[in-house]
Amino acid sequence: xxxxxxxxxxxxxxxxxxxxxxxxxxxxxxxxxxxxxxxxxxxxxxxxxxxxxxxxxxxxxxxxxxxxxxxxxxxxxxxxxxxxxxxxxxxxxxxxxxxxxxxxxxxxxxxxxxxxxxxxxxxxxxxxxxxxxxxxxxxxxxxxxxxxxxxxxxxxxxxxxxxxxxxxxxxxxxxxxxxxxxxxxxxxxxxxxxxxxxxxxxxxxxxxxxx
Amino acid sequence: xxxxxxxxxxxxxxxxxxxxxxxxxxxxxxxxxxxxxxxxxxxxxxxxxxxxxxxxxxxxxxxxxxxxxxxxxxxxxxxxxxxxxxxxxxxxxxxxxxxxxxxxxxxxxxxxxxxxxxxxxxxxxxxxxxxxxxxxxxxxxxxxxxxxxxx
Numbered sequence: 498x499x500x501x502x503x504x505x506x507x508x509x510x511x512x513x514x515x516x517x518x519x520x521x522x523x524x525x526x527x528x529x530x531x532x533x534x535x536x537x538x539x540x541x542x543x544x545x546x547x548x549x550x551x552x553x554x555x556x557x558x559x560x561x562x563x564x565x566x567x568x569x570x571x572x573x574x575x576x577x578x579x580x581x582x583x584x585x586x587x588x589x590x591x592x593x594x595x596x597x598x599x600x601x602x603x604x605x606x607x608x609x610x611x612x613x614x615x616x617x618x619x620x621x622x623x624x625x626x627x628x629x630x631x632x633x634x635x636x637x638x639x640x641x642x643x644x645x646x647x648x649x650x651x652x653x654x655x656x657x658x659x660x661x662x663x664x665x666x667x668x669x670x671x672x673x674x675x676x677x678x679x680x681x682x683x684x685x686x687x688x689x690x691x692x693x694x695x696x697x698x699x700x701x702x703x704x705x706x707x708x
Numbered sequence: 709x710x711x712x713x714x715x716x717x718x719x720x721x722x723x724x725x726x727x728x729x730x731x732x733x734x735x736x737x738x739x740x741x742x743x744x745x746x747x748x749x750x751x752x753x754x755x756x757x758x759x760x761x762x763x764x765x766x767x768x769x770x771x772x773x774x775x776x777x778x779x780x781x782x783x784x785x786x787x788x789x790x791x792x793x794x795x796x797x798x799x800x801x802x803x804x805x806x807x808x809x810x811x812x813x814x815x816x817x818x819x820x821x822x823x824x825x826x827x828x829x830x831x832x833x834x835x836x837x838x839x840x841x842x843x844x845x846x847x848x849x850x851x852x853x854x855x856x857x858x859x
Contacts, residue, residue, distance in 0.1 A: 500816065500844050506794045507817040523732065531733045532726060533763040599758040600738045600751055602830025603811065606758050698762060704808050708835050 534694060535597045539590065546586045553579050570643035577639075578632055585624050592617045607702045614695055621687050626680040630672045637668065709818075710756055716802060716810050717760040731759045746827055753815070753828045761807045801850050809843050816840060 518526070530540075553575050560572035596613040598606050710731055714724040734755050742751055802813055815825045822833045829836065 500813070500847060503794065503798050504817055504819065506798060526729050526732050527736050529729055529733070531730060533730055533734070533759070535763065597763070599734050599755045599763070600741055601758070602754060602828060603757055603761065603808075604830030606754075606830075607762055610762055701761065701808060704806060705829070705831060708838055 533597075535593055539593045542586060542589055542593065546582075549582055550579070570639055574636055574639045577635065581628070581632070585628065588620060588624075589617065592620065604702075604705050607698055607705065611695065611698050611702060614691060614698070618687050618691060618695070622680065622683045625683040625687075626676060629679060630676050633668075633672065637664075709752065712814065713756045713760050715799065716814055717807070719803070727760060730763070731756050734759045734763075747824070750824060750827050753820075757811045757814075757828065761811065801847055804850060805843065805846070809839070809846075812836070812839055813843055 531537075557572045557575045557579075560568045560575070592613055596610055596617070598609055601609065710728055711724075713731065714727045718724040718727050735752070738755055742748075802810055805813060811829065812825070815828060820828070822836055825831075825836050826833050831839075
């Protein structure tokens with residue numbers, strides 16, 4: 498099969514009438530949701546953000562309005578967590594926006610996708626790992642400072658027999674192995690989500706660079 | 709041109725329609741960013757191929773592409789439907805190429821110059837020439853395998 502001799506066959510395709518789409522059909526097509534990987538990732542991210550906002554808002558309102566506002570510190574704690582999560586979602590969205598440049602050449606688009614996807618994965622793993630212990634420590638600090646007179650009242654005061662300065666050490670014994678475990682779970686999960694896609698992109702890039 | 713890209717990269721009608729839709733959406737979204745630094749056709753090829761190659765979702769079904777599926781080369785005589793058969797043969801052979809090779813073959817068949825191919829693919833012309841020679845050889849080999857059963 499000689500490629501040059503097939504050019505005329507290829508051109509004959511242009512002579513064949515392509516199924517014409519009316520402006521209405523094109524309009525309907527543009528209204529449909531994109532199925533591209535990056536677009537889907539952004540859509541999922543927005544979904545997560547809405548879910549979190551919808552979960553936190555009733556809790557915040559509850560602690561502000563109920564108990565005559567005495568537990569408003571907990572509401573502020575939730576607001577703080579929401580702010581941290583908002584920063585987390587903002588950063589992820591920025592990375593996703595930077596991930597694609599369909600108007601660029603194939604090679605630079607591939608390089609860009611791989612570099613940004615790697616950054617995204619790193620951010621996903623580290624933020625997912627550190628967020629829970631950080632939130633835990635923040636909760637501990639806020640609750641301890643706002644409700645000092647309630648030893649034994651909740652989980653944070655169960656260690657009431659030990660001096661208060663030893664509490665962080667005791668928590669560290671629990672938190673460090675938990676954080677390490679979380680890191681590996683996140684790593685496994687993120688590779689399950691994006692591992693195959695990133696490998697495909699890397700193979701394509703390798704093939705393009707090969708001379 | 710969009711139909712050709714869809715036909716090259718997808719194996720089922722449903723996948724072709726999905727890809728067509730995706731390319732149209734990408735064109736629509738990217739158009740405000742088109743500043744005319746390159747030819748419109750170059751930009752069009754970039755969007756279509758980038759979408760097909762790096763943003764393509766999982767294909768539903770990919771038929772196995774054994775050499776048996778490729779129709780043998782046709783003798784130099786004409787009969788009704790000969791072009792159609794050659795086209796089938798061409799697509800069957802291209803289906804066995806990698807995604808990058810498919811893009812190169814398409815640009816070559818579209819009679820794009822190496823300068824334009826460089827702009828679309830982002831690879832230097834020497835690399836493109838080497839790759840094109842390899843693809844030609846590969847296609848020749850595939851045909852021989854099918855025609856004479858040589859492996």
